[in-house]
Amino acid sequence: MSLLGADKQIDKESVAAELLAARSRSLDLLAPVSEPDLVRQHASIMSPLVWDLAHVGNYEELWLLRAVSGAPPLDAGLDDIYDAFRHPRPSRPALPLLGPEEARRYLGEVRSRALDVLDALPTFDPEQPLLADAFVYGMVVQHEHQHDETMLATLQLMEGEGYRPLAPAPPPGAPLAATEVRVPAGPFVLGTDDVAWALDNERPAHVVDLDAFWIDAAPVSNGQFLEFMDAGGYADRRWWTDDGWAWRTGDAVDHPGFWRREAAGTWTRLRFGWEEDLPLDEPVQHVCWYEADAYARWTGRRLPTEAEWEKAASWGADGHKRRYPWGDEEPGPAHANLDQRHFRPAPIGAYPAGAAGGCHHLLGDVWEWTSSDFEAYPGFRAHPYREYSEVFFGSGYKVLRGGSWATNARATRTTFRNWDHPIRRQIFAGFRCARED
Known part of the structure; x- marks a missing residue:
């Protein structure tokens, strides 16, 4: 079964490449944004950008570390902070969020471990619903891309000179x-x-x-x-x-x-x-x-x-x-x-x-x-x-x-x-x- 089209097959190398592409997009998207603008809530209907960034890492940890390999939490306290159902968007600035640099380090640690788990998998076992056709990896990749689009909507709402991408x-x-x-x-x-x-x-x-x-x-x-x-x-x-x-x-x-x-x-x-x-x-x-x-x-x-x-x-x-x-x-x-x-x-x-x-x-x-x-x-x-x-x-x-x-x-x-x-x-x-x- 193909990843997207008929010419791209699912294997560990292609999955790793998709994870890398999604992460590069996220980090590049936010690279021009100042730390105050990453932390600030630009509209009550949107999260602070730094919440989205760390949430992406927490979601990856939940599914690619804990669900796939049974790994223990890196920091169990993060699960509550980055649970979108426990905390509606207007309330998220009041949470003890990771700062921008902390969030980037967290993403890097999760990704390093997730790639180790991926490398150790003998196969994408068709008898396991999460692993069949690397489904759980595709879900995580799409989740990150979806949050990138959400962050773009937040960037459009910035006041002042705004984001101004070239x-x-x-x-x-x-x-x-x-x-x-x-x-x-x-x-x-x-x-x-x-x-x-x-x-x-x-x-x-x-x-x-x-x-x-x-x-x-x-x-x-x-x-x-x-x-x-x-x-x-x-x-x-x-x-x-x-x-x-x-x-x-x-x-x-x-x-x-x-x-x-x-x-x-x-x-x-x-x-x-x-x-x-x-x-x-x-x-x-x-x-x-x-x-x-x-x-x-x-x-x-x-x-x-x-x-x-x-x-x-x-x-x-x-x-x-x-x-x-x-x-x-x-x-x-x-x-x-x-x-x-x-x-x-x-x-x-x-x-x-x-x-x-x-x-x-x-x-x-x-x-x-x-x-x-x-x-x-x-x-x-x-x-x-x-x-x-x-x-x-x-x-x-x-x-x-x-x-x-x-x-x-x-x-x-x-x-x-x-x-x-x-x-x-x-x-x-x-x-x-x-x-x-």
């Missing part, structure tokens, strides 16, 4: 052949049983029969969303659910997060400390589910279900389930805007090689809100712990699909399911619309 501009956009794509009716396989590092909420694979539908060929752009605003969309009660209207009026929201109104009819945005003209051809981001749903209603359409999104992204006329919209080849720079290459979404039409049947930008650029609540698939089994997915199932969370520019390729695929509260805007999320045939 990155090349994304490739230019291009006109699309059509504005929407028809997906024919019929059954397809939702979820997966054969992606080695797929997480429990992606399983099991099961057949779902869908009616034909139309889905946007690209995510909604800043320019398109601005039309909704100019038409009075934020002030028009008709387009909002009851909960959405209560949120909008209660928080006095009238534009996406990080937008700034300048002279009449012009807008800028704040991106990691830089104020820049709003790029009208990029996918809109920092909108919550309620805003996405209101826009879709304004256009006379709706958000796609997650099953519709996955069928559009993964299902071919030949019945083959694609791991990525373009096929089973691992993501590369020509396919999608992933891996924080540009620290921003790319213009619509920038990645024709990554399209699926006329649908563009399905992976990368922005997470895409769907209409679906986060629920278990039929036959779901929590693995290896309930708190990864099961405790979040229910109507309080909406599913997002596809990954953003800040998502690492190891943590996205056509079956990957993200979820969040419908009010969340700090995440790098946008959307596309759908309609019945």
